[in-house]
Amino acid sequence: MPCPDLGTLRVSLDDDAGAAPPRLRDHVQACASCLDTVAELRRNAELAAPAIAMTGPDGRLSPAAVEAALTRFEQRRARLLAVRAATADGPAARTADPPEPVVPLRRGGRLARLGTRARGVAAALVVVVVLTTMIATPGGRAAAAGFLAHFRSERFQVVALDHSQAVQLNAAMTQLVQTGVFSGDQRELDRLVTPLAVRDLAEASRLAGFPVHAVDRSALPRGVGATPERVLVNRAHTARLTFDRDQAIAYFRRNGQAQVTIPERFDGAQLVIQVPAIVVQQYAGRDGTPRLLVGKAGTIGMDAAGGASLEELRELVLHLPGLPKGAVEQLRNLSDWRTTLPLPVPSDQVRWRAASVGGSEALSFADSTGKVHALLWRHGGYIWGVAGVIGAGEALDVANSLG
Amino acid sequence: MGSGWVIAVRDEATAAADTRDRFEAVFRARYGELYSLSYRLLGDHGEAEDVVQETFLKLDGQPVLGRPVEEVAAWLRRVCLNATYNRLRGRRRATARLDRAGRLERADEEADAGGGPLLDVLRAEQQRAVRQALASLPQRQRACLLLRHAGFSYAEIAATLDLAVGSVGVLLARGERAFRDAYLDRNDADPGADDALP
Numbered sequence: 001m002p003c004p005d006l007g008t009l010r011v012s013l014d015d016d017a018g019a020a021p022p023r024l025r026d027h028v029q030a031c032a033s034c035l036d037t038v039a040e041l042r043r044n045a046e047l048a049a050p051a052i053a054m055t056g057p058d059g060r061l062s063p064a065a066v067e068a069a070l071t072r073f074e075q076r077r078a079r080l081l082a083v084r085a086a087t088a089d090g091p092a093a094r095t096a097d098p099p100e101p102v103v104p105l106r107r108g109g110r111l112a113r114l115g116t117r118a119r120g121v122a123a124a125l126v127v128v129v130v131l132t133t134m135i136a137t138p139g140g141r142a143a144a145a146g147f148l149a150h151f152r153s154e155r156f157q158v159v160a161l162d163h164s165q166a167v168q169l170n171a172a173m174t175q176l177v178q179t180g181v182f183s184g185d186q187r188e189l190d191r192l193v194t195p196l197a198v199r200d201l202a203e204a205s206r207l208a209g210f211p212v213h214a215v216d217r218s219a220l221p222r223g224v225g226a227t228p229e230r231v232l233v234n235r236a237h238t239a240r241l242t243f244d245r246d247q248a249i250a251y252f253r254r255n256g257q258a259q260v261t262i263p264e265r266f267d268g269a270q271l272v273i274q275v276p277a278i279v280v281q282q283y284a285g286r287d288g289t290p291r292l293l294v295g296k297a298g299t300i301g302m303d304a305a306g307g308a309s310l311e312e313l314r315e316l317v318l319h320l321p322g323l324p325k326g327a328v329e330q331l332r333n334l335s336d337w338r339t340t341l342p343l344p345v346p347s348d349q350v351r352w353r354a355a356s357v358g359g360s361e362a363l364s365f366a367d368s369t370g371k372v373h374a375l376l377w378r379h380g381g382y383i384w385g386v387a388g389v390i391g392a393g394e395a396l397d398v399a400n401s402l403g
Numbered sequence: 404m405g406s407g408w409v410i411a412v413r414d415e416a417t418a419a420a421d422t423r424d425r426f427e428a429v430f431r432a433r434y435g436e437l438y439s440l441s442y443r444l445l446g447d448h449g450e451a452e453d454v455v456q457e458t459f460l461k462l463d464g465q466p467v468l469g470r471p472v473e474e475v476a477a478w479l480r481r482v483c484l485n486a487t488y489n490r491l492r493g494r495r496r497a498t499a500r501l502d503r504a505g506r507l508e509r510a511d512e513e514a515d516a517g518g519g520p521l522l523d524v525l526r527a528e529q530q531r532a533v534r535q536a537l538a539s540l541p542q543r544q545r546a547c548l549l550l551r552h553a554g555f556s557y558a559e560i561a562a563t564l565d566l567a568v569g570s571v572g573v574l575l576a577r578g579e580r581a582f583r584d585a586y587l588d589r590n591d592a593d594p595g596a597d598d599a600l601p
Contacts, residue, residue: 007572010579011557044579051533051586052552055443057451061435069438070430073456077463256464325423 001027003034010041074164078171081322158363159331160347165324169344172322179254180247182271184240195232201281207233208277210382212296219401220283221394224291228281236277236298240305243269243313255321262316265307274301276383285389292388294398299381300341343376357384357399364392375399425468429475430459437483440553444487444545446534454490458483477562480555484546484563491538536585544578551575 001023004012012024028034061069161169176182198204205212217226245267252260276298285291304310318328327344334340345352345365355364355375362377365387373395374387386398437458442451458479462468467478537545543564550560551571560575561568 005573006576007569007574009572010576011572014557041576041579044576044583047586048548048579048582049552051529051582052443052537052549055446055530055533055537056439056553057442057448061438063431066431066434069434069452069456070427072452073430073459076456077460080460 003027003031006037006041009034009038010045013038013042013045071162071164075167078167081171081175158345158352159327159342161324161327161344162346162348165327166344166346168322168324169327172320175322176251176320179251180244181251182241182243184242195234195278195280198231198233201228201231201279204231204233204279207235208279208296208298209236210277210296210298212279212281213402214281215283215292215294215398216401219397221292221388221390221398223286224388224390225284225286227283228294229284229290230282232278232280232282234275234278237275239273239275241271241273243267243271243306243308248316252321257321263307266312266316267307269304269306269308269313271310271313272303272305274303276300283388290388292390292398293386294402295383295385295387296402297383297385299383355396357396362399364395366392422468426463429462429468429472429479432472433476433479434459436553437479440480440549441483441487443549443553444534444537445490446530450490451487454486455483457486473559473562477559480550480559480563481565484549488542532586536582539585540578540581544574544581547571547574548578548582 004024004027008024009028012028028038196207198207201212201214214227220226243266245262245264248262248266249260252258278295278297281294282290283292283294302310304313308316318331331342334342343363350365350367352363352365355362355377357375357377358379360377360379362375365374365376366372371389372387373390373392374385375395376383376385377399378384384399384402386395386402388395390398434455437455438451441454442448445451445454461482462475462479465478467475470478537549540548546564547560550563551557555563557568557571560566560571564571564574566574
């Protein structure tokens with residue numbers, strides 16, 4: 001047998017003792033030149049192996065670390081998609097408002113300006129005023145079109161979104177608005193995001209069209225001021241979102257779904273959202289930071305006008321590419337989509353359970369720190385919410401004192 | 404009005420969801436090994452993660468995602484290594500710029516700055532020497548060496564580097580010899596000589 005080449009000799013070092021072909025082993029044992037080469041190869045490998053091993057990270061990545069990396073990846077991808085969509089849609093689209101998260105717990109928006117400690121309150125407040133929060137953002141307006149396009153709010157159901165799903169949802173919704181699939185009168189939509197700060201509860205009652213009372217002192221948590229330091233009102237009104245068939249088809253195509261056909265009669269169909277009046281009272285703690293928020297709103301309604309029914313528009317929206325699969329499944333599984341208000345809730349930051357307020361079914365929420373609690377329930381034709389840096393029992397006391 | 408359009412949309416949506424599921428499965432299965440590969444060369448958690456994220460961004464929407472898993476894995480390793488090399492080149496350019504400006508700090512200050520135990524400092528110094536030796540190797544030898552000593556099989560290395568399996572042994576043998584020379588040369592040299600201010 002002639003001397004094997006360098007590669008063959010190197011491979012033989014990695015084989016188990018019995019794995020190298022016997023002829024090769026026999027040759028190497030009998031060939032001084034090959035023995036020298038193998039010895040050198042072994043020395044080189046024995047130097048390289050531990051040296052390179054030393055450069056590795058400490059230990060294997062845990063599954064949780066990989067999941068976290070996947071979440072960061074999805075966020076990065078969503079940002080890229082949004083930028084690409086904005087770049088592809090011309091100057092008009094690029095002048096649109098910057099996208100905001102559908103569930104803006106971490107950044108952006110009026111709520112985030114309340115200060116560090118108050119951000120927890122803001123997080124809980126999102127649950128209370130989730131509708132205005134959703135409709136307040138460019139993405140949220142389209143989200144409203146999709147997720148709220150099917151109900152007259154008689155009960156609530158949580159749609160659990162982890163952070164990456166919320167980001168994904170926002171990116172998809174932002175695209176829908178930026179590409180003109182859904183559009184609306186800017187002034188009408190702006191009204192949703194501009195609550196009025198009013199002088200007192202009497203004025204709030206007058207503007208809202210329903211009575212609003214301060215929380216009974218005996219029910220307030222310790223350390224919370226007796227009167228609301230701020231009262232905000234959103235007046236009831238109607239907002240319309242118009243569907244553009246051509247833009248929708250283009251949207252499907254851009255997202256790799258070229259075969260989609262949408263009936264022509266859908267073009268120009270409108271989602272008509274009856275936005276209820278909303279009043280939010282804000283109570284401060286001893287240090288002046290917001291500690292308690294109490295909200296009251298009318299019933300939300302939605303209907304369709306034009307060539308598509310509410311059900312058809314709902315189907316269409318649920319088929320839009322880019323929506324988080326888990327969220328779509330939850331929406332499909334709503335027991336009665338015409339009367340159930342889906343509440344998008346960040347499952348990685350907020351826990352929830354069923355509760356009862358004065359005999360009415362309620363949802364109880366707590367943030368991941370356990371310091372922020374909130375309650376949401378429906379009673380007497382109104383939606384009620386309590387949230388704050390308070391205990392679960394304190395939230396329940398406040399809730400039971402209302403209405 | 405039939406419901407055909409809905410079904411068409413649903414079929415497309417299902418296919419898209421399948422692709423997404425597959426992507427996520429690949430991410431979960433491969434992220435760790437790619438991170439480890441990139442980290443070995445870069446020695447920086449943030450940069451390694453960034454490189455791996457870039458790698459998966461490139462995979463997103465690529466037809467290769469539909470190929471057998473071994474092919475996808477080889478593709479990912481190849482892209483990840485190239486991205487890592489690019490990052491190293493960028494780093495060298497930045498270092499050279501700083502060097503020219505006379506503002507280069509001694510690299511070992513990084514280890515000293517932590518004030519950690521002496522062993523940590525020594526280990527960091529050794530890791531730096533290994534990375535410098537690896538960086539001096541031709542690109543394919545470096546990749547082969549790294550992959551082999553990170554635990555990849557000859558077949559996996561061949562698929563990553565687009566080589567015949569039979570060629571991996573030669574490349575590895577040459578790479579190990581070159582590494583030995585570079586590493587021992589550096590260790591014999593005055594420690595920190597490379598980092599001396601101009």
